[in-house]
Amino acid sequence: MARTNMIRTAAAMLAVGALVFAGGCSKDNGTDEPTDDGAAVEEPEAPPADDPVEPPVDEQPGAGALEAGALIGVSMPWQGTQNWAEAYNGFKPALEAEGFQAVVDDAGNDSGKQIQQIEAMIAQGAKLIVVGAVDGTQLGNVLDQAKDAGVFILGYDRTIDGTASVDGVVQYGAFTTGVMEGQALIQGLNESGAEKPWTIELFAGAPTDPNAGFFFDGAMSLLQPMIDAGEVVVGSGETTFTEVATLEWANEKAQTRMESLLTSTYTDGVGPVGVLAPNDGIARAILTACEAGGFDLPVVDGLDAEDMSIGWVRTGKQYATVAKPTPDLIGRTIEVINALLSSTEMPAPDFTGDNGVKEVGIYSLDPTIVTKANIDDFFPCSAAADDEVKANWMCE
Ligand code: BGC
Numbered sequence: 001m002a003r004t005n006m007i008r009t010a011a012a013m014l015a016v017g018a019l020v021f022a023g024g025c026s027k028d029n030g031t032d033e034p035t036d037d038g039a040a041v042e043e044p045e046a047p048p049a050d051d052p053v054e055p056p057v058d059e060q061p062g063a064g065a066l067e068a069g070a071l072i073g074v075s076m077p078w079q080g081t082q083n084w085a086e087a088y089n090g091f092k093p094a095l096e097a098e099g100f101q102a103v104v105d106d107a108g109n110d111s112g113k114q115i116q117q118i119e120a121m122i123a124q125g126a127k128l129i130v131v132g133a134v135d136g137t138q139l140g141n142v143l144d145q146a147k148d149a150g151v152f153i154l155g156y157d158r159t160i161d162g163t164a165s166v167d168g169v170v171q172y173g174a175f176t177t178g179v180m181e182g183q184a185l186i187q188g189l190n191e192s193g194a195e196k197p198w199t200i201e202l203f204a205g206a207p208t209d210p211n212a213g214f215f216f217d218g219a220m221s222l223l224q225p226m227i228d229a230g231e232v233v234v235g236s237g238e239t240t241f242t243e244v245a246t247l248e249w250a251n252e253k254a255q256t257r258m259e260s261l262l263t264s265t266y267t268d269g270v271g272p273v274g275v276l277a278p279n280d281g282i283a284r285a286i287l288t289a290c291e292a293g294g295f296d297l298p299v300v301d302g303l304d305a306e307d308m309s310i311g312w313v314r315t316g317k318q319y320a321t322v323a324k325p326t327p328d329l330i331g332r333t334i335e336v337i338n339a340l341l342s343s344t345e346m347p348a349p350d351f352t353g354d355n356g357v358k359e360v361g362i363y364s365l366d367p368t369i370v371t372k373a374n375i376d377d378f379f380p381c382s383a384a385a386d387d388e389v390k391a392n393w394m395c396e
Contacts, residue, residue: 063342063344064339064340064341064342064343064344065127065128065152065340065343065344065345066127066128066152066337066340066341067127067341068099068341069099069100069101070100070101070127070128071100071101071102071103071124071125071126071127072095072100072101072102072103072126072127072128072129072130072337073102073103073104073105073118073121073122073124073126073128073129073130074087074088074091074092074095074102074103074104074105074129074130074156075105075107075114075117075118075121075129075130075131075132076088076091076104076105076106076107076132076156077106077107077109077114077132077133077134077158077209078106078107078108078109078134079106080109080249080281081249081279081280081281081304081306082280082304082306082307083157083304083306083324083326084106084132086326086327087132087156087157087326087329087330088104088106090326090327090330091104091130091330091333092104094330094331094334095334095337098334098337098338100337103121103124103126105117105120105121107134109134109248110134111134111135111138111139111208114131114133114134114139115138115139115141115142118131118139118142118143118146119142119145122142122145122146122149122151126151127150127151127152128151128152128153128154128337128340129146129151129152129153129154130154130156130333130337131143131153131154131155131156131160132155132156132157132158133155133158133160133209134208135208135209136155136158136159136160136161136162136210137161137162137208139160139163140162140163140165143160143163143165143166144163144165146165147164147165152167152340152346153165153166153167154166154167154168154169154170154333154336154337155168155169155170155171155360156169156170156171156329156333157170157171157172157211157329158171158174158209158210158211159171159174159210159211159353159355159360160355160360161210161355161356161357162355162356162357163355163357164357164358166355166358166360167346167361168336168346168349168360168361168362168363169353169360169361169362169363170329170332170333170336170362170363170364171211171329171362171363171364171365172324172329172364172365172366172367173362173364173365173366173367174210174211174214174215174218175214175217175218175221176218176366176367177211177214177215177218177303177322177324177367178214178215178216178217178218178219178220178221179218179219179221179222180218180322180367180368180369181215181218181219181276181277181278181301181302181303181322182218182219182220182221182222182223182276182301183222183369184301184319184320184322184369184371185200185219185223185274185275185276185299185300185301185319185320186222186223186226187320187369187371188274188299188300188301188319188320188371189273189274189299192273192274192299194273194274194299196231196232197230197231197232197233198231198232198233198273198274199233199234199235199272199273199274200223200232200233200234200235200272200273200274200275200276200298201234201235201236201238201258201261201272201274201275201276201286201298202216202223202234202238202239202244202275202276203244203246203254203257203258203275203276203277203278203282203286204216204241204244204245204246204278205245205246205249205278205279205282206245206246206247206248206249207241207242207245207247208248209249212241212245212249212278213241215278215303216241216244216278217241219276223276227239235261235265235266235272236261236264236265238261246278246282249278249279249281249282251281251282251284251285252285254277254281254282254285254286255285255286255288255289258275258285258286258289258290259289259292259293262289262290262293262295263293266295269294269295270295270296271290271293271295271296271298272298273298273299274298274299274300275298275299275300276301277300277301277302277303278303279302279303279304280302280303280304280305280306280308280309280318280321281304281306282302283300283301283302283303283309283318283321284302284308284309284312284318286298286300287300287312287317287318297317299319300318300319300320301319301320301321301322302318302320302321302322303321303322303324304321304322304323304324305321305322305323305324305325305370305378305379306321309321310370310375310379313370313371313372313375314372314375316372319371320369320370320371321369321370322367322368322369322370323367323368323369323370323378324365324367324368328365329365332363332365333363335347335363336363346361347363348361349361349362349363349364350362350363350364351364
């Protein structure tokens with residue numbers, strides 16, 4: 001399975017670190033061939049002044065795959081969580097500040113719509129398209145069209161599997177992110193003083209999003225050994241990705257599942273002491289279901305450091321979130337795009353991952369666990385907000 005391969009490769013973190021470039025620049029013009037008497041052959045005639053020797057194309061300043069002012073397409077999956085809304089709004093100004101033209105779309109979580117939007121970007125003459133896939137397995141054909149038109153494809157935040165027509169992916173290490181979610185949950189349970197075995201529940205994100213699988217696998221790499229050792233019990237017995245996934249990352253669906261788990265499994269009124277949450281929206285949905293049902297609030301992790309969850313972490317209602325700041329991810333994407341102004345090849349990635357068809361270069365950033373204990377280091381201007389308040393977290 002591509003996901004497993006990718007994890008293995010990412011975990012090794014050793015991978016080549018550079019794409020293997022075909023060709024190369026060595027030339028053999030025969031000028032150093034000795035003659036019979038040992039003397040070098042005469043230098044070939046100097047080229048006429050109006051026919052200067054050109055350096056290899058990929059070494060010329062400004063002679064890269066992209067021209068200054070090129071049109072860049074940005075296809076985002078939806079704006080249903082803060083990170084994606086920030087990416088949707090942030091890419092255009094960030095690209096324009098670098099002198100590019102930008103066309104940005106949001107697919108509203110609809111794969112078919114995303115395909116049409118990418119087709120339109122190709123038709124408009126986009127030279128590179130940044131894709132946050134709704135479902136990376138559905139994009140093969142349209143990405144092949146892009147490749148045929150000479151368009152670079154850069155996955156953003158999510159991998160794009162099962163196609164050779166992807167040139168790289170910029171993301172916070174997805175497996176590492178999941179490990180941090182599991183780590184935060186375990187840390188919170190240790191701090192809570194709850195007696196083992198800990199009874200918990202598990203939630204994952206949308207099955208169409210490869211990140212959801214990585215996040216879950218990362219968290220389970222820590223939780224499964226504890227389950228096997230009898231230190232952790234999943235109250236409902238629902239432990240597979242398919243059982244715990246949340247269609248479309250919909251918070252309402254997660255809230256409904258939590259409500260039914262509480263009424264079916266926790267009939268004595270004692271709820272789970274911890275719940276694994278794949279992101280902040282689902283973390284808040286879980287906590288809301290527990291609160292509404294009159295249960296003690298479990299230890300819950302999260303992801304994205306959304307404004308509202310930062311408020312909840314500060315008050316202790318949500319134990320933790322994992323921060324993966326969008327401005328930094330946009331910045332890393334722009335670095336990769338800028339590199340193509342002076343090179344015809346993608347820059348060397350941090351590592352590579354198998355997408356089922358090829359090794360894809362991953363340009364990676366590190367996420368961070370944020371709890372009440374270190375919140376001032378990351379969000380010094382956040383305040384204990386109530387649910388409605390959006391404070392000015394970043395001191396801007
Ligand atoms: C992103 C998360 C986000 C989720 C739902 C994932 O692919 O990595 O940051 O919470 O999608 O939008």
